[in-house]
Amino acid sequence: MERVSDGREPDHDEEVLDEIVDLESYARSGKRPPRSRGYRVRINGEPYVFDNPLPTGREVLIKAGLTPPENYTLRVKMAGEKPHKVELDETVDLRRPGVEKFKALPRDQTEG
Template identity: 30%
Template structure:
């Protein structure tokens, strides 16, 4: 009688500093444009972008983009027929967008790609790796005052040119003179 294989959690492997086993099934994290991640199970140790999209329950993979969330926080698009090696323990999270186009922007000097033409201030902070409660995010505007972006505000990335954002600690008056 065959006993089912235990699912190898790629995130747990990385956190424990160990290499995943050579055969699946594997648990990976798949997120949406709001960076809400859920675990999905995939058998292939070297899945294609198409397999990841379909495993996450999306039909018509051609209408979607998938990005690998690299260990340094950068995003890298994974084409439909391109593979990624889950056994390398370098990527455990993926973002899926219902989109055919990607958009580039810069935040705190780091260039990223995004699979949707809008992005929220809160997502920008999370991508920058800052505490959303303590930091603000601004859109750099040439020749004008930089524009603060609220957490729930959506900023378009499909205008001409590269959008530049930066983060900084929000000013408080706590403990100040009255």
């Protein structure tokens, strides 16, 4: 019996793509992205591809070259919602419907 990487049984009627899906286009259409080889998401306006659909905030910042990650505040923009903060060790499910993009800003010296 086939299992997906998180141990769940796969949805046999779920579309599986052997390509990279663009999360922004799925967010605009309100659809959940399918399982795929990669997930393209914008971080500060630049596109990056993740093969893991469950990156941490730290992994997102490192992928964008924003190091050390402790010096940045990361926010995720969900379609139809205000951006919300993502902690460094918090996991973001890129397959959740509505994940649109990330914005990272340098932390102020007084933030901690």
